[in-house]
């Protein structure tokens with residue numbers, strides 16, 4: 001996927017991204033680093049079609065994502081992208097199994113959901129916890145369930161915004177290893193927003209944002 005000359009301002013006038021260019025190759029793992037407020041999370045949301053740039057273009061698989069309708073962008077996000085955020089943002093009323101199955105159930109693939117969820121949960125060492133609710137497991141286990149949910153539907157791109165930010169160093173390293181292994185097995189590209197140099201060092205390429213644009 002590629003982004004050219006992206007600019008975005010929030011409704012209050014804050015210019016968060018200004019003239020940003022970025023390319024994410026097939027299967028590539030990329031760290032997006034840079035100081036607080038430099039526009040990393042906003043750029044992630046523009047690339048993922050959550051926000052639409054005021055200027056510039058985001059292309060994904062030969063099509064303009066930034067020019068697509070809201071429904072089409074939602075469909076691409078649900079079927080072809082996976083997401084991990086700092087706080088695992090699982091649905092509290094659902095069990096871990098139901099949370100992990102969600103991307104498959106929402107796209108009409110309920111048939112495979114049980115097996116796929118169990119497979120990915122066992123890779124992450126949480127298969128014994130699948131009947132518990134998020135409040136009944138640890139923060140690290142919640143984050144593993146969020147990683148499972150991000151990859152269960154075999155997305156082409158996984159977007160992760162400070163995925164290890166709420167974990168201690170060792171759990172964070174382990175979670176990143178799992179995210180990298182799962183992305184590689186599934187052929188997904190991976191974009192990780194991170195402050196952590198150790199996390200950035202685990203990825204194949206690192207770019208730095210400064211004042212809303214990307215400095216290679």
Ligand SMILES: Nc1ncnc2c1ncn2[C@@H]1O[C@H](COP(=O)(O)OP(=O)(O)OP(=O)(O)O)[C@@H](O)[C@H]1O
Pocket residue numbers: 010011012014015016034035036037038039040041042043
């Ligand atoms: N909803 C919002 N409304 C107005 N301004 C916002 C909003 N969200 C972010 N901003 C501003 O946009 C700029 C970029 O924010 P962004 O969250 O993209 O930076 P970041 O590099 O991800 O920061 P951090 O590392 O602290 O998470 C900042 O100046 C921020 O204050």
